[in-house]
Amino acid sequence: MVAHIVPRLPRPIQPLLRPLLRWVLAPLLTVLVASFVIFAALAQAPGDPVYRLLGNHATPAQAAYLRHTLGLDQPMLVRYGHWLVGALHGNFGDSITYRAPVSTLLGSRIETTLFLVLYAGALCLIVGVVLGVMSATIRPLSPVIAATSGIGVAIPGFVAAILLISIFSLALGWFPTGGAGSGFSDRLWHMTLPAAALATSWAAYLTQVTRSALVEQRGKEHVETARMRGLSTTRIFRHHVARNAAPPVLTVSALTVAGLIIGAVTVEAAFGIDGVGSFLVTSIQAKDYNVVEALSVLIVVVFIAATTLIDIAEVLLDPRLRGKASQ
Amino acid sequence: MSLAVSLAACTGPSNKSASADSNAPSPPVPVVAQLPASDKPVATVSWVLPAGEPNTIDPMLAVDYSPDFVESNLCDSLLTQGSDFSIRPNLATATQVNPMTLQLTLRSGVKFWDGTALTVADVAYSLNRIKNNPDSPANYGFQFVKSVAVSGPNQVTVTFTQPNELFVKELATPTGAVIQQAYAAKAGAKFGTASGGVMCSGPYKLQSWIAGNSMTLVKNTSYWNPALQPKIATVKISFATDTSAITQGLLSGEFDGAYELPASVIRALTGASTGSVHLGASPQSLELNVTHPGGLIANTNLRKAIMTGIDRAALARAVYNGAAQPNYTTIAKTSWDPAALPIYKAAYAKFEKANAYNPTAAKAAVTASGYRGQTLNLGILAGDATQSAAAQIIQHDLDTIGIKLAIKQLQPTQYSQAGSQASGRAGLDLLLGNTFNQVADPLEFISLTVQKGGPFNYTNYDSQQTTNNINQALATFDPAKRAQLIIAAQDQYEATYGSTSLVNIYEISFLNKRLTGAITSFPYMFVPSLAYIGGK
Numbered sequence: 063m064v065a066h067i068v069p070r071l072p073r074p075i076q077p078l079l080r081p082l083l084r085w086v087l088a089p090l091l092t093v094l095v096a097s098f099v100i101f102a103a104l105a106q107a108p109g110d111p112v113y114r115l116l117g118n119h120a121t122p123a124q125a126a127y128l129r130h131t132l133g134l135d136q137p138m139l140v141r142y143g144h145w146l147v148g149a150l151h152g153n154f155g156d157s158i159t160y161r162a163p164v165s166t167l168l169g170s171r172i173e174t175t176l177f178l179v180l181y182a183g184a185l186c187l188i189v190g191v192v193l194g195v196m197s198a199t200i201r202p203l204s205p206v207i208a209a210t211s212g213i214g215v216a217i218p219g220f221v222a223a224i225l226l227i228s229i230f231s232l233a234l235g236w237f238p239t240g241g242a243g244s245g246f247s248d249r250l251w252h253m254t255l256p257a258a259a260l261a262t263s264w265a266a267y268l269t270q271v272t273r274s275a276l277v278e279q280r281g282k283e284h285v286e287t288a289r290m291r292g293l294s295t296t297r298i299f300r301h302h303v304a305r306n307a308a309p310p311v312l313t314v315s316a317l318t319v320a321g322l323i324i325g326a327v328t329v330e331a332a333f334g335i336d337g338v339g340s341f342l343v344t345s346i347q348a349k350d351y352n353v354v355e356a357l358s359v360l361i362v363v364v365f366i367a368a369t370t371l372i373d374i375a376e377v378l379l380d381p382r383l384r385g386k387a388s389q
Numbered sequence: 390m391s392l393a394v395s396l397a398a399c400t401g402p403s404n405k406s407a408s409a410d411s412n413a414p415s416p417p418v419p420v421v422a423q424l425p426a427s428d429k430p431v432a433t434v435s436w437v438l439p440a441g442e443p444n445t446i447d448p449m450l451a452v453d454y455s456p457d458f459v460e461s462n463l464c465d466s467l468l469t470q471g472s473d474f475s476i477r478p479n480l481a482t483a484t485q486v487n488p489m490t491l492q493l494t495l496r497s498g499v500k501f502w503d504g505t506a507l508t509v510a511d512v513a514y515s516l517n518r519i520k521n522n523p524d525s526p527a528n529y530g531f532q533f534v535k536s537v538a539v540s541g542p543n544q545v546t547v548t549f550t551q552p553n554e555l556f557v558k559e560l561a562t563p564t565g566a567v568i569q570q571a572y573a574a575k576a577g578a579k580f581g582t583a584s585g586g587v588m589c590s591g592p593y594k595l596q597s598w599i600a601g602n603s604m605t606l607v608k609n610t611s612y613w614n615p616a617l618q619p620k621i622a623t624v625k626i627s628f629a630t631d632t633s634a635i636t637q638g639l640l641s642g643e644f645d646g647a648y649e650l651p652a653s654v655i656r657a658l659t660g661a662s663t664g665s666v667h668l669g670a671s672p673q674s675l676e677l678n679v680t681h682p683g684g685l686i687a688n689t690n691l692r693k694a695i696m697t698g699i700d701r702a703a704l705a706r707a708v709y710n711g712a713a714q715p716n717y718t719t720i721a722k723t724s725w726d727p728a729a730l731p732i733y734k735a736a737y738a739k740f741e742k743a744n745a746y747n748p749t750a751a752k753a754a755v756t757a758s759g760y761r762g763q764t765l766n767l768g769i770l771a772g773d774a775t776q777s778a779a780a781q782i783i784q785h786d787l788d789t790i791g792i793k794l795a796i797k798q799l800q801p802t803q804y805s806q807a808g809s810q811a812s813g814r815a816g817l818d819l820l821l822g823n824t825f826n827q828v829a830d831p832l833e834f835i836s837l838t839v840q841k842g843g844p845f846n847y848t849n850y851d852s853q854q855t856t857n858n859i860n861q862a863l864a865t866f867d868p869a870k871r872a873q874l875i876i877a878a879q880d881q882y883e884a885t886y887g888s889t890s891l892v893n894i895y896e897i898s899f900l901n902k903r904l905t906g907a908i909t910s911f912p913y914m915f916v917p918s919l920a921y922i923g924g925k
Contacts, residue, residue: 108800109801109806111802113805113806114802115450116524117526119844127524131524162582162583162584166584168601169600171601240629241643242602332634334630336628337601347801
């Protein structure tokens with residue numbers, strides 16, 4: 063009986079509804095839930111942020127006054143409500159620590175981290191895919207690349223940072239030991255080692271994924287058939303192997319984007335770069351609600367956007383998935 | 390009655406002469422207050438702040454290493470400090486007309502960066518701004534201030550509800566910094582932030598502050614003080630908190646200098662080809678606090694056992710690489726008033742003897758206390774490598790005398806709260822803390838520690854005799870007479886073993902070999918320290 067009460071949607075809308083749910087509404091809901099969970103978790107964490115601002119002579123009356131001034135004496139749900147309403151209007155509030163709008167504090171930091179992540183991402187893709195293809199196609203190189211990428215995957219960003227600094231900065235003096243630099247060329251020079259440190263393990267992982275995807279596709283029946291039909295190696299590679307090997311490589315690339323953002327936290331610290339990562343860490347320590355909230359939501363959005371875009375790309379790339387997406 | 394405050398003192402606290410502890414480690418490099426002066430211009434210097442980006446440069450809100458360092462180079466204070474901790478006239482001279490009245494006479498001819506004259510109205514505005522803002526960390530200094538008012542063309546008068554000899558000294562810190570009223574009123578809430586900046590009269594002007602990236606200071610070419618003309622044209626300030634990033638930057642010459650370096654980097658930086666490590670006297674100390682009045686830790690014998698069971702010299706050696714000296718009283722030796730040094734030193738000798746490391750006596754005190762193997766909890770700041778190392782030595786030392794100690798890592802906000810609020814100390818018996826005084830005067834610290842209701846009086850110590858002595862000391866403007874009252878209070882409260890300074894920590898700095906002139910003692914933080922630095 064209940065089923066009859068729910069109005070049935072007209073047929074032409076249905077195929078649109080599923081992608082809308084999958085690619086628009088679900089991600090938005092995820093961001094909303096994540097923002098609440100982060101806010102609540104921070105509120106539950108022990109420690110009162112006002113004492114860090116007042117220094118070591120703070121009296122309880124001073125603390126109460128500052129708490130009231132900053133609105134921290136209101137219930138958590140009220141504060142979250144304020145934040146959400148503000149955020150929907152593009153206002154992410156003021157930082158408790160810096161007493162300045164979060165948006166102005168984030169500007170240059172986002173720029174720094176974006177530069178670092180894009181630079182590292184480009185290195186990952188170029189190195190990862192090129193080495194992966196080389197490893198799958200040039201047989202004598204395969205064991206060497208496999209061993210090197212195996213080591214690369216195991217090296218965390220901060221270890222890579224120490225190695226790179228001691229070789230290329232302190233011993234050879236080619237690159238600066240830290241800082242973000244200013245202006246494009248100076249920035250590129252300053253960010254080369256951090257980007258390399260950040261990219262190392264992800265590039266190695268991408269090498270392995272690319273290699274195994276290519277090797278797997280090469281063994282497939284239709285490739286054998288194409289080979290028996292006498293098609294050229296280049297053509298087989300381009301049309302049958304590479305195209306089918308792309309989806310797993312794309313999926314890993316999306317993971318790589320998220321991984322690079324998270325990895326930026328330690329690499330930024332090692333190179334003394336004040337980017338989003340190091341700002342998030344210090345803001346969590348200071349319980350700077352609005353900053354933590356804005357940054358966390360930003361990271362969630364980037365992560366979800368990356369996975370959604372890859373999802374869409376996979377559907378576009380593989381016609382068989384198109385029907386499934388709208389079902 | 391006219392009481393002239395003695396603003397100049399000839400000797401600063403010297404850790405070396407003050408210590409008679411034969412086990413005290415020798416510092417890895419000589420302890421000096423200032424490097425040889427310089428007059429040589431330098432185009433650019435790159436400075437790094439190990440405590441990270443300042444959260445503000447508003448003098449009213451500046452309370453930590455980074456904000457104070459930057460603010461002090463931009464904004465002149467009414468009084469200033471010498472590298473020997475002496476208090477000296479600066480924008481004004483101070484006269485204590487009587488215990489309830491302080492008169493500030495403004496120097497003429499001082500201009501803000503924008504060329505307008507610095508007036509008594511700006512002075513009164515700057516002081517009243519702190520007085521009227523309870524969220525200013527400096528507000529506590531104004532607890533006995535009744536009014537601040539312009540009383541003449543070049544005069545501002547401060548009146549008090551009760552005498553406070555400390556007040557005038559605090560004018561040689563950001564508390565006494567003068568900002569331009571018109572600019573502050575226009576900037577509103579943005580004043581002191583990256584987008585609002587400040588308007589002051591200091592030797593350096595803020596050229597740019599890119600939040601999260603860097604700050605650039607440029608010299609004020611029309612600075613009023615002929616003795617302190619800035620020699621560096623442009624100072625680029627970076628913010629790096631990672632110890633290895635800082636060390637590598639200093640070793641490679643990318644950073645020219647830094648204050649507040651952690652002791653762990655001394656070994657890496659000693660013998661660097663780019664520059665040298667310097668140590669200077671500093672009223673910073675590592676404190677061990679008893680966190681509440683009740684429970685197991687209320688037992689004086691147990692407290693005494695803990696205080697005498699910790700090898701402070703070993704702490705100074707192992708944790709601070711010799712850049713610290715053992716200390717045996719609540720008052721850190723380095724916060725003794727420079728004008729009454731011999732009096733404090735003489736009184737200290739008996740505590741140094743009584744509280745010296747003595748595991749046998751400590752074990753006996755444990756037995757006498759009735760302690761039955763319960764675990765005590767020590768709170769430390771999570772992620773602080775120095776505190777963590779110190780806590781492990783303390784744990785080992787107490788284990789030797791039969792006391793079980795668990796180390797509790799507290800997250801930064803939790804740790805700050807533990808330092809200021811009883812509820813934040815729940816579950817802890819002891820709390821490790823790093824403290825510093827802004828001026829060399831024991832009252833700055835002990836009046837907050839052993840006065841009834843004081844923010845650091847964790848054990849609710851309440852002695853009318855001590856309170857009387859401290860209140861009298863606050864009303865005594867003669868350093869020698871004041872020292873006697875403070876020492877009388879010290880005799881009373883030390884008997885309860887409430888809290889103690891374990892070691893005095895030297896100020897650790899690094900300067901590139903192309904530079905000299907830097908103040909290397911702690912007053913660097915409250916004076917325009919970059920204006921002292923020049924080329925070799």
